[in-house]
Amino acid sequence: MNSRFCRWLIVSALIITASGARAQQSAPPASDQKSIITDEQLAASGNALAQLHLGFLYYKGQGVPQDYTQAAVWWRRAAEQGDAVAQLSLGLLYDGGIGVPQDDSQAALWYRKAADQGNAPAMTRIGNLYREGQGVPQDFAEAAIWYRKAAEQGNAPAMTMIGNLYREGQGVSQDLTQAAIWYRKAADLGDADAQIHLGWLYKQGQGVPQDYAQATLWYRKAADQGNVDAQSELGWLYEHGQGVPQDYTQAVFWYRKVAYQGDVDAQSHLGLLYEKGRGVPRDFAEAYFWLDLAAAGQKDDSNSKEVAKERDEAASHLTPADLSREQELARKWYEERKAKTQ
Numbered sequence: 001m002n003s004r005f006c007r008w009l010i011v012s013a014l015i016i017t018a019s020g021a022r023a024q025q026s027a028p029p030a031s032d033q034k035s036i037i038t039d040e041q042l043a044a045s046g047n048a049l050a051q052l053h054l055g056f057l058y059y060k061g062q063g064v065p066q067d068y069t070q071a072a073v074w075w076r077r078a079a080e081q082g083d084a085v086a087q088l089s090l091g092l093l094y095d096g097g098i099g100v101p102q103d104d105s106q107a108a109l110w111y112r113k114a115a116d117q118g119n120a121p122a123m124t125r126i127g128n129l130y131r132e133g134q135g136v137p138q139d140f141a142e143a144a145i146w147y148r149k150a151a152e153q154g155n156a157p158a159m160t161m162i163g164n165l166y167r168e169g170q171g172v173s174q175d176l177t178q179a180a181i182w183y184r185k186a187a188d189l190g191d192a193d194a195q196i197h198l199g200w201l202y203k204q205g206q207g208v209p210q211d212y213a214q215a216t217l218w219y220r221k222a223a224d225q226g227n228v229d230a231q232s233e234l235g236w237l238y239e240h241g242q243g244v245p246q247d248y249t250q251a252v253f254w255y256r257k258v259a260y261q262g263d264v265d266a267q268s269h270l271g272l273l274y275e276k277g278r279g280v281p282r283d284f285a286e287a288y289f290w291l292d293l294a295a296a297g298q299k300d301d302s303n304s305k306e307v308a309k310e311r312d313e314a315a316s317h318l319t320p321a322d323l324s325r326e327q328e329l330a331r332k333w334y335e336e337r338k339a340k341t342q
Contacts, residue, residue: 036054036057036063036064038050039053039054039057040054043074043077046077046081048077048078048081048082048083048086049078049083051074051075051077051078051081051083051086052074052075052078052083052085052086052089054074055070055071055072055073055074055075055078055086055089056071056089058070058071058074059071059099067099068093068098068099069099069100070099071089071093071099072090072093072098072099072100075089075090075093076090079110079113082117084113084114084117084118084119084122085114085119087110087111087113087114087117087119087122088110088111088114088119088121088122088125090110091106091107091108091109091110091111091114091122091125092107092125094106094107094110095107095125103135104129104134104135104136105135105136106135107125107129107134107135108126108129108134108135108136109135111125111126111129112126115146115149118153120149120150120153120154120155120158121150121155121157123146123147123149123150123153123155123158124146124147124150124155124157124158124161126146127142127143127144127145127146127147127150127158127161128143128161130142130143130146131143131161131165131170131171139171140165140170140171140172141171141172142171143161143165143170143171144162144165144170144171144172146158147159147161147162147165148162151182151185154189156185156186156189156190156191156194157186157191157193159182159183159185159186159189159191159194160182160183160186160191160193160194160197162182163178163179163180163181163182163183163186163194163197164179164197166178166179166182167179167197167207175207176201176206176207177207177208178207179197179201179207180198180201180206180207180208182194183195183197183198183201184198187218187221190221190225192221192222192225192226192227192230193222193227195218195219195221195222195225195227195230196218196219196222196227196229196230196233198218199214199215199216199217199218199219199222199230199233200215200233202214202215202218203215203233203242211243212237212242212243212244213243213244214243215233215237215242215243216234216237216242216243216244218230219233219234219237220234223254228258228261228263231254231257231258231266232254232255232258232263232265232266232269234250234254235250235251235252235253235254235255235258235266235269236251236269238250238251238254239251239255239269239273239278247279248273248278248279248280249279249280250279251269251273251278251279252270252273252278252279252280255269255270255273256270259290259293262297262337262341264293264294264297264298264307265294267290267291267293267294267297268290268291268294268307268310270290271286271287271288271289271290271291271294271307271310271311271314272287272291272310274286274287274290274314275287275291275310275313275314284314284315284317284318285314285318285322285325285326287310287311287314288311288314288315288318288323288326288330289326289329289330289333291307291308291310291311291314292311292326292327292330293330293333293334294307294311295307295308295311296330296334297334
């Protein structure tokens with residue numbers, strides 16, 4: 001998926017979470033045109049909460065035409081009055097280049113203003129910028145400081161990021177036990193990223209005793225939230241009978257979820273299960289389809305060659321007409337998927 005598009009999606013979700021809840025706490029329904037007019041009047045007169053709410057309405061297109069530029073205008077007015085949520089929201093717009101030119105320095109500026117007022121999500125975002133060196137000099141130790149401040153307020157994403165720093169030894173001494181502790185804190189709060197990281201540590205036996213049952217438990221929690229990596233890991237555990245009874249049908253179920261989202265490893269595993277008739281009736285046409293997609297998407301040449309070898313084995317069992325049909329289906333699927341992510 002295009003990295004800019006991914007960033008836009010993530011930032012959009014954060015904006016809705018950050019600004020929507022507070023803006024609507026004391027606001028009437030967005031569909032009430034009289035209330036919108038009242039909001040506009042209050043916002044124009046300088047009421048910061050009305051400005052925040054009006055920005056949210058423009059961002060979501062609720063009761064007014066969707067207009068990210070207008071959202072930025074009203075959030076800036078509220079932010080300049082010191083509203084921390086508006087400052088965070090404006091920072092997010094600059095972070096994602098939504099309604100304003102993408103500008104990491106401006107994102108950092110507004111995140112910092114909100115963070116200095118104790119806004120935990122803003123603390124996490126400024127920590128991210130220090131970790132990546134975007135808009136500020138890269139400084140893992142400074143990132144760790146901001147993550148800890150946010151974590152002290154119960155911010156689960158910040159706890160996950162502290163776990164990442166301990167796992168990688170960035171800004172802190174590498175300590176997989178500490179990584180597991182912080183992942184567990186965030187995982188217990190429902191953070192899917194922490195859950196999959198914790199599952200991986202249990203699977204590998206790093207920082208915690210190796211325990212496939214625990215790995216399965218945490219992968220499942222993340223998978224149930226739609227985490228693609230966790231769904232793929234669950235497929236692997238069911239395929240190999242680690243932490244759960246071996247169950248090819250369940251392996252197919254989880255691999256298929258991920259394969260349709262474009263994950264080449266899941267496509268490869270799914271194709272092989274069709275080729276061997278495990279968990280599904282043997283189907284060389286279906287095997288070819290998934291293996292062809294996997295081969296096309298592989299970035300590693302050695303992996304691509306291995307997948308292509310299996311794909312060609314499946315092809316040897318197809319008639320020329322069947323092979324041509326599956327090639328065309330795979331081509332169309334790949335092109336449609338590519339177009340959606342650009």
